[in-house]
Amino acid sequence: MRIMWIKTLTVMMKFALREVLRKKVLVAGGLLTGVFLFVFVLGLHFINEQIHGKGFEQIAGFQFFTLGLYAATFLIVVIAAFAGVSAVSGEIETGTAYGLLASPVPRSQILLGKFLGYAFLLVVYDTVVLLAIWGATAWQLGVAIPGVIEILPLLYLETLTMLALSFLGSVLFSSLTNGITIFLLYGVALLGGMVEQIGALARGFSTTTVTALINAGIITSLILPVDALYRRSIYLVSSKAGGITDILHNLGPFGSLSAPSVWMEVYAVIYLCACLAAATYLFSRKDI
Amino acid sequence: MFALETRNLTKVYPTGGGCFDVSLTVEPGEVFGLLGPNGAGKSTFIKMLVGLLRPTGGEGRLLGLPVRLPAARRQVGYLPENFRYHDWMTARELLEFHSALHGLDYRDIRRRLPKVLAMVNLLGAEGRLARTFSKGMQQRLGLAVALLPGPRLLFLDEPTSALDPIGRKEIRETILELRGQGVAVFLNSHLLTEVEQVCGRVAVINKGRIRTQGSLEKLLGAGLEMEMHIGGATEELMERLAKLGRVFRATQEGDIQKVWVRVSNREQAPLLAEAVVNCGGRLHLFSQARNTLEELFVELVTGEDHVD
Structure with a gap:
């Protein structure tokens, strides 16, 4: 029974991987990521020309790495959302679901197999992009950012959380509605995260205002913990920056002055599992 | 099973x-x-x-x-x-x-x-x-x-x-x-x-x-209803047809005698045509008149409002 389960998941994973390859998603994604990294390296190169030998390499390196991570996270989260946005609804809308779901395979295995296929590709992509940003910073500015391996699981968690939410939306809504809903939720999470950081920076404001701003961020983190995971990544990296840690924490809306605790990671894992469980349950009961 | x-x-x-x-x-x-x-x-x-x-x-x-x-x-x-x-x-x-x-x-x-x-x-x-x-x-x-x-x-x-x-x-x-x-x-x-x-x-x-x-x-029933258009139909022919099956309808239109006969099975249908030829009649039309699946289908479905 277990062998059959693994076999089916493998078949669906291969299906998802083949789909990505055949639809040239990997080629297009690879080329555009190349453009993104080129622009990043170009920026590092010109900054290095300006500051070389003036002792600012450490600060510039951390700041550029943070900037790169912010942009990469945005890209990765958007790609994860796109990957799942029509995972189920697309099959129903195009009519391919009829042949697929009339097979003797439980729907939960079809959904999980597809999820694992996309997840595998996205995890590889996360690793490549993060190491490329780290490598580019080290190459151009000579600054090896510490703690990168620590934040890699957080990046995976961000990606998989977004993918799971997108899969759940794909069971509940049409592809268009799901796409709009997911991006609006991400927008809310991003904005909430920035508001929280502004609250943490606004020490001169009244306590009520500061608390309200920080709470707004926490609430949006609970709605979608993706941005909070990014903040935690930045916090972990900048905490290892020695004497410039305080400067890095004060990056304004992009920083992590108000940093989520490790419990946010636990919450994100629960959130991911809950999304997947809800998606498989609802998909199993859905009329096609 | x-x-x-x-x-x-x-x-x-x-x-x-x-x-x-x-x-x-x-x-x-x-x-x-x-x-x-x-x-x-x-x-x-x-x-x-x-x-x-x-x-x-x-x-x-x-x-x-x-x-x-x-x-x-x-x-x-x-x-x-x-x-x-x-x-x-x-x-x-x-x-x-x-x-x-x-x-x-x-x-x-x-x-x-x-x-x-x-x-x-x-x-x-x-x-x-x-x-x-x-x-x-x-x-x-x-x-x-x-x-x-x-x-x-x-x-x-x-x-x-x-x-x-x-x-x-x-x-x-x-x-x-x-x-x-x-x-x-x-x-x-x-x-x-x-x-x-x-x-x-x-x-x-x-x-x-x-x-x-x-x-x-x-x-569809065991029987079969055949429609025939016959030229030069004689009394003898009509009697032979009546022996082969039940003639349940007959009308005259000009020289053509239209006859509807019910026979008990498909094997008897060719015998009707044979009888017409043997009696000197001319067969202008010979076709199954009723009891196709289409007729049954239409019968069952009409009379009720179509869903679409």
């Missing part, structure tokens, strides 16, 4: 429509036809059986297993109406993918693939992307997908809707070949002549309810 058995199987949509209290059985090696106008509930019924819709009442069994169990579909093939397959795959990849979902191992797939491709006349086209196939080829590819796992029960939902007359003939021959192999075929169609040619038993569904079901002989 029945290949298919339902008892009061019901699906009620939130809008109120659906399929209500459908009870029927299909034996192994039997071709069963489900007839009904558009929107009558034919596809809803099949979708419940292949796991696409959750029944709201009653029960159904496929090869002895409850329809709610995915394992019940392990030896079941399904060709959906208006189906689409992932057209970025080649025909071979599609067939391999669906067979793998049915639990076939690679060796089985390789062994069965050429045979099934030959059956649906797609041998040589397996390396092409499905999106490059014509509509008829795609329909045949769909049938191949349904056949490759070696089903003991096959659901065909309007299988010939996209096919030309030759393609239809091929599908009919395939159905009869499968019947010969002991495969139960559940044919959902509104092409009545097609159903008449291959089905042993039929059910007529309208507004979600089965109106009648049984063997074609039982439904």
